[in-house]
Amino acid sequence: MPLDETLITCTTGTRRRTVLTAGLGAAAAGTFAAPARAEGAPALRWRLSSAYAKTLDILFGAPEALSRIVAEATDGRFQIQVLGPGEPVPAEGLLEAVAAGTVEMGHGPATLAMAKDPTFALATAVPFGLNARGAAAWWQAGGAAELFAEVFAKAGLVCLPGGNTGAQMGGWFRREIKGLADLQGLKFRIDGMGGQVLAKFGVQPQTLPGAEIYAALEAKKIDAAEWIGPYDDERLGLQKVAPVYHYPGFWEGGAMLHFWFNAEAWKALPKSYQAILRAAAAQVGAEVQAKYDARNPQALRRLVAGGAQLRPFPQEVMEAALKNANDVYAEIAAKNGDFRRVYEAMRTFRNEEYLWFQVAEYTYDNFMIRARARG
Amino acid sequence: MPLDETLITCTTGTRRRTVLTAGLGAAAAGTFAAPARAEGAPALRWRLSSAYAKTLDILFGAPEALSRIVAEATDGRFQIQVLGPGEPVPAEGLLEAVAAGTVEMGHGPATLAMAKDPTFALATAVPFGLNARGAAAWWQAGGAAELFAEVFAKAGLVCLPGGNTGAQMGGWFRREIKGLADLQGLKFRIDGMGGQVLAKFGVQPQTLPGAEIYAALEAKKIDAAEWIGPYDDERLGLQKVAPVYHYPGFWEGGAMLHFWFNAEAWKALPKSYQAILRAAAAQVGAEVQAKYDARNPQALRRLVAGGAQLRPFPQEVMEAALKNANDVYAEIAAKNGDFRRVYEAMRTFRNEEYLWFQVAEYTYDNFMIRARARG
Numbered sequence: 085m086p087l088d089e090t091l092i093t094c095t096t097g098t099r100r101r102t103v104l105t106a107g108l109g110a111a112a113a114g115t116f117a118a119p120a121r122a123e124g125a126p127a128l129r130w131r132l133s134s135a136y137a138k139t140l141d142i143l144f145g146a147p148e149a150l151s152r153i154v155a156e157a158t159d160g161r162f163q164i165q166v167l168g169p170g171e172p173v174p175a176e177g178l179l180e181a182v183a184a185g186t187v188e189m190g191h192g193p194a195t196l197a198m199a200k201d202p203t204f205a206l207a208t209a210v211p212f213g214l215n216a217r218g219a220a221a222w223w224q225a226g227g228a229a230e231l232f233a234e235v236f237a238k239a240g241l242v243c244l245p246g247g248n249t250g251a252q253m254g255g256w257f258r259r260e261i262k263g264l265a266d267l268q269g270l271k272f273r274i275d276g277m278g279g280q281v282l283a284k285f286g287v288q289p290q291t292l293p294g295a296e297i298y299a300a301l302e303a304k305k306i307d308a309a310e311w312i313g314p315y316d317d318e319r320l321g322l323q324k325v326a327p328v329y330h331y332p333g334f335w336e337g338g339a340m341l342h343f344w345f346n347a348e349a350w351k352a353l354p355k356s357y358q359a360i361l362r363a364a365a366a367q368v369g370a371e372v373q374a375k376y377d378a379r380n381p382q383a384l385r386r387l388v389a390g391g392a393q394l395r396p397f398p399q400e401v402m403e404a405a406l407k408n409a410n411d412v413y414a415e416i417a418a419k420n421g422d423f424r425r426v427y428e429a430m431r432t433f434r435n436e437e438y439l440w441f442q443v444a445e446y447t448y449d450n451f452m453i454r455a456r457a458r459g
Numbered sequence: 460m461p462l463d464e465t466l467i468t469c470t471t472g473t474r475r476r477t478v479l480t481a482g483l484g485a486a487a488a489g490t491f492a493a494p495a496r497a498e499g500a501p502a503l504r505w506r507l508s509s510a511y512a513k514t515l516d517i518l519f520g521a522p523e524a525l526s527r528i529v530a531e532a533t534d535g536r537f538q539i540q541v542l543g544p545g546e547p548v549p550a551e552g553l554l555e556a557v558a559a560g561t562v563e564m565g566h567g568p569a570t571l572a573m574a575k576d577p578t579f580a581l582a583t584a585v586p587f588g589l590n591a592r593g594a595a596a597w598w599q600a601g602g603a604a605e606l607f608a609e610v611f612a613k614a615g616l617v618c619l620p621g622g623n624t625g626a627q628m629g630g631w632f633r634r635e636i637k638g639l640a641d642l643q644g645l646k647f648r649i650d651g652m653g654g655q656v657l658a659k660f661g662v663q664p665q666t667l668p669g670a671e672i673y674a675a676l677e678a679k680k681i682d683a684a685e686w687i688g689p690y691d692d693e694r695l696g697l698q699k700v701a702p703v704y705h706y707p708g709f710w711e712g713g714a715m716l717h718f719w720f721n722a723e724a725w726k727a728l729p730k731s732y733q734a735i736l737r738a739a740a741a742q743v744g745a746e747v748q749a750k751y752d753a754r755n756p757q758a759l760r761r762l763v764a765g766g767a768q769l770r771p772f773p774q775e776v777m778e779a780a781l782k783n784a785n786d787v788y789a790e791i792a793a794k795n796g797d798f799r800r801v802y803e804a805m806r807t808f809r810n811e812e813y814l815w816f817q818v819a820e821y822t823y824d825n826f827m828i829r830a831r832a833r834g
Contacts, residue, residue, distance in 0.1 A: 125500075125534070156734035157532065159500075195558035215594065215824060217625075220745060221752035227667065249818040250592075291766050313819065330824040360532035366745050370595060377596035378808075381815035394818065433753075435831050441755035442828045443769065444626040444688065448707040449590060449824075451777050453817045456810050458781065 102114040124354065124381045130349070131161045133182075135175040135192025137294065138168050140316055142375045143341070146247050146368050147191040151344065153356075162357055164189065182344045185238035190344040191246055194232075195276050197239065203422040204290060206430055207232050207243075209339040211281045211409040213430060216248040216338030216373060218437040223340070231426050242350040244365040246343040247372025250380075253317065256326035258301070260395055267321070272307035273297055277412065278335025283410075284408040301325040308337075312458035314383035315376060325390040330395050334405060341372070363388030365428055471591035500731065504538045504577040505724070508557075510550040510567025513543050515691055517750045518716070521622050521743050525718065528739040529732075537732055539564065547740050554579075556762065557719045559786070565719040566621055569607075572614065577652070578797040581805055582607050586656045586715040586784040588805060590625040591713030591748060593812040598668060598715070603809045606801050617725040619740040622747025625755075627694065627708035629683030631701035633747065635770055640778055648672055648684035653710025659783040676700040684711075689758035690751060698767040705770050709780060716747070752795040772805075 097235055132151070136143040150351060173181035179197045182190040194207035206213070207228075214222055222228040236243055251271050253272070263265060268286040272279075279289030280402040297309045302325045309326065310333055311317045323329070343365050350358070417424035481640035507526070525541040548556035554572040557565040569582035581588070582603075589597055597603040598620055611618055630649070636642060643661040647654075653663030665681050672684045677700045684701065685708055686692045698704065718740050725733070763769060792799035 153738055157731050157738065158730045159729075183683060212827065212830070215820065217748070217752055221749040224749035225747055225753035226749075242573075251823045253819055314815070318520070332819040332826075334823060334826070337823045339825070354534075356532050356534045359528055359678040360738065363528055363532065363735065363742040367738040367741035370741050370745060371599055373592070374596040374599035374601075377812065377815075378600035379594055381811040384815050384818065394476055396822055403830075406830055417803065432828075437752065438824070438828050438831050440689070440752075440759050441824065444628055444707040445590065445760065445830060446824060447771055448626045448712045448818065449813070449821060451707075451709070452587065452590070452809075453813050453821060454713070455587070455781055456813050 103348065124160045126354065127156055127161050128353075128357070130188040131165045132165045132189035132191060132343075133165060133169070133173055133178055135169055135178050135196060135416065136169070140294075140312075142315070142372055142379075143247070145169070145375075146341070146372050147189075147343070149368045149371060150246075150361075150364050151430070152192075153367060154360055156356070157364065179241060179344060182346050185346045185349065188346050188349040191341065192344070193339065193341055194243070197422045200277060201235070201239075201422065202416050203426055204237050205262065205277050206423070206426050207342065209336040210277050210413075210427075210430075211335040211336055212406050214434050214437065216250045216340075218434060218441075219248060219338050220245070221338045222430065222433045227429060228426075228433075231429060235345065235422050235426065240347045242345040242347050243342040244345075244362060245340055245369050246365050247341040247369045248376075249312055249336070249339045249341075250373060250376050251313075251338055252336040253310070253313050254330035254333045254397055255308055256301070256317070256322040257308040257328040257330055258304075258326045258393060259307075260393075261330060261397060261401060262326045263398055263400055267401070269304040270308060270404065273300070273306050274335070276335070277409075278310075278316060278333075280412050281335065281405055281408045284411070285404065298322060298325060311441045313376065313380050314387055315379040317381045318387055321388055323390050327391050328395055329387065329392040329395050330397050332397070334397070334402060341369075356428060414454075461645060470817045474563055489748060500533055501729065502537045503728075503732070504540065505563040506540045506542060507564035507566060507584055507718075508542045508544070508546060508548055508553055508562045510544055510553050510565065510571060514694060515687075517690070517747055517754075518566075518622070519543070520750075521716070521747050522564075522718070524743045524746060525566075525621075525736075525739050528742060529735055532739065533732070537735070546705075554614070554616060554719060557721050560721045560724065561720050563724040566716065566717070568716055569618070569715065570800040573651060576610070577791050577795060578610050578801055580652050581798070581801050582715065582717065584711040585652050585788075585802075585805075587781050588712055589809050589812065590800050591625045591715075593809060594715045595620070596812065597805065597808045600677075602804060603801075606804060610797050610801065612722065615722045617720040617722050618717040619720075619737060620715055620744050621740050622716040622744045623751075623788040624687055624711070624714045624716075624746060625751050626688075626713055627711040628685070628688050629705035629708045629772055630681040630683055631692070631703055632681075632703040633676070633679075633696040633701045635703045635768075636705060636776060638771060638775055642776070645683060646681040648675070648681050649710070651710070652784075653685075655706075655787050656710065656780055658782045660779065661788070668717070673697060673700060673760075688751065688755050693758045693762055698762055698765050702766050702768050703770055704762065705766040707770050707772070709772070716744075727783050738800075 132147050134144055134451060138144045147166045151166050154162050154164055169175040173186060175192060176191050178190045180193050181187055194204040199204040264285060270287045271290055272287050273289060273290045273292045283289055292300055298320055300306045301309060311320060413427055417427060507522050509519055509522050513519045522541045526541050529537050529539055544550040550562060553567050555564045556562055569579040573580040640658060646663045646665055648665045648667045650666060658664055667675055669686060673695055675681045676684060686695060788802055792802060
């Protein structure tokens with residue numbers, strides 16, 4: 085920051101203060117005091133790489149919103165340039181790139197690093213894990229932020245929650261899953277721990293980018309595919325090639341996303357910029373959830389009108405998947421102390437949360453769902 | 460701000476920037492650029508009055524947290540002093556005091572002004588209204604913020620969401636409510652629109668501050684009392700005098716709180732301070748919800764261990780209350796155009812939200828509640 089610009093800043097500051105005093109009326113006049121300790125705001129230009137394609141407008145919009153808020157809160161001094169996946173790093177390598185300082189920031193799921201350490205998956209979502217509100221409560225008031233801070237520090241990363249998709253859908257199937265037998269040999273596009281759990285049934289998990297799912301289903305190279313929920317799924321048009329829309333996506337009862345920071349870059353920030361980033365991430369995170377919750381209902385209506393057949397997964401599939409998931413967790417925990425510690429904390433918090441949720445929240449929602457037509 | 464302090468600010472700013480450049484490594488070096496337009500940050504000292512007693516630590520803690528975040532984000536330049544109810548205005552007069560500029564800010568429910576205009580109640584919670592996630596989605600992505608901005612502008616107020624309690628409990632009863640007959644003549648401590656709806660059954664709604672509820676129940680001056688949820692209720696010790704703990708509090712399926720601003724004071728703020736307040740309110744709001752969700756389960760366990768008897772309201776009570784509520788809304792809407800417009804928007808959004816929630820969210824939660832013991 086050149087000296088003359090510094091002077092402009094200070095002058096403008098004084099001028100603005102006068103205007104404010106005038107605007108506040110008699111009650112507030114005279115209450116101004118110089119701050120005990122004033123610090124300057126350095127000019128910074130950072131780069132943020134998103135794990136999400138720009139077509140996923142709610143997800144890609146999150147860092148764009150963060151960038152706008154941070155710029156506004158710092159009078160343009162802290163600029164964050166938002167880049168799509170592949171600019172300059174592919175989504176798969178995003179967390180490593182942030183840790184290495186290739187970019188200062190990233191936005192995406194912790195699951196991107198789960199091949200290296202499955203503990204990361206617990207920060208996003210695991211089969212039969214927390215729902216979105218439970219995940220937020222665990223993170224902010226249940227000890228998760230502190231547990232994960234230790235795990236991520238080992239990888240050179242700091243993070244802040246940055247949105248949640250809510251409970252996802254189970255995906256698109258050419259034929260309805262009526263029982264466990266229908267899962268045998270099923271070629272299902274699904275990533276991560278959900279794939280590991282389903283593989284125990286004989287499902288053959290497939291990895292495919294979103295843009296290739298439609299063609300793969302049409303050419304019968306795969307039998308089914310899960311993606312996100314109605315709003316994002318609608319864009320892929322899968323109801324035309326695999327009309328059975330199963331629910332719930334029990335492997336993502338509420339997928340939390342995060343903003344990732346290079347640990348050194350984070351530590352070097354002034355406290356004021358850290359405070360602004362924490363608050364801006366919270367604002368953006370709430371907006372992501374709100375947008376999904378506001379847009380999914382209408383997308384679901386359009387999908388059903390367009391031929392989607394809504395079907396719950398059979399109870400026997402859910403029950404068997406829960407057992408498989410618990411087996412997978414026990415296997416990982418036996419080899420990975422961090423996973424064991426964080427998973428146990430999540431499980432305890434989840435069970436307590438549902439103990440309470442089944443009382444007021446769930447009874448209320450249950451009544452409201454049934455009363456909807458009369459309200 | 461005296462001139463010498465201004466100079467200190469700018470000098471510190473320059474020094475800090477050097478440190479930051481060193482800390483960021485090769486990838487980030489050279490990416491610094493002076494901002495296109497730098498503005499100063501005026502020194503401000505505001506007062507905020509809370510509607511909540513300090514013993515309600517989650518609720519009273521919200522503006523305290525906001526004040527800390529804003530101070531940190533502005534390097535101490537924007538100080539917000541947090542006052543309890545009665546300092547200088549009682550909770551009942553809080554919104555008028557903010558509108559008049561007696562204090563620049565407040566924190567509390569919009570229902571404080573519902574006697575003047577019942578439209579305000581729709582911003583907090585009404586019987587059979589939105590749950591907490593629905594309320595957040597409606598506000599942020601469903602058009603509610605814009606609708607309420609118009610209504611509140613007429614009263615000289617600007618507001619930001621500032622937390623949600625989640626679905627509340629139905630309260631403490633000396634005898635179990637087994638049907639509509641048990642509500643006849645019941646002296647029930649309950650405020651606002653919930654009281655209006657219950658009065659149609661012959662309930663006699665009572666207004667009492669939290670601190671007086673225990674004594675009134677013990678002296679049999681009232682038969683029952685609703686307060687908030689397990690965490691806050693525990694402090695009142697009502698299980699000793701009215702052990703039947705009914706649920707859900709169908710008049711508050713998710714009570715949204717707000718930060719209130721004197722409209723003139725808000726407009727006079729620099730854009731950067733407005734951005735910081737919006738983000739800080741979102742962070743604090745998420746924390747309020749997270750704290751309730753994290754602390755209610757254990758409070759509920761302790762209450763039950765201490766003698767509380769958990770009982771759902773009978774279905775016939777819920778059904779009749781829904782009908783009464785719809786009658787109350789029709790009566791108010793016939794006289795109040797703002798209420799009619801905003802209520803219809805809420806009702807439409809709520810019904811769409813539950814259409815979607817019953818699919819993925821509710822099916823997932825339903826399974827998890829039943830599977831809790833096996834997970």
